[in-house]
Amino acid sequence: MRWWKILGLAAFAGVAATGVVIARGERRRRAYTPDEIRAKLRERHSESPSESSPE
Numbered sequence: 001m002r003w004w005k006i007l008g009l010a011a012f013a014g015v016a017a018t019g020v021v022i023a024r025g026e027r028r029r030r031a032y033t034p035d036e037i038r039a040k041l042r043e044r045h046s047e048s049p050s051e052s053s054p055e
Helices: 002-030 034-047
Strands: none
Touching: none
């Protein structure tokens, strides 16, 4: 019965660690201003090859 407790605690620690990683990524994502996001998207769009141009 003791190993069930250890397994449960390990699972709980894994779920908690995953939540921390997700929250950290979300905070980093929300730190951008709308102007920064717009500039990054425009830059990425200008770097990508256009669909109408032949290779």
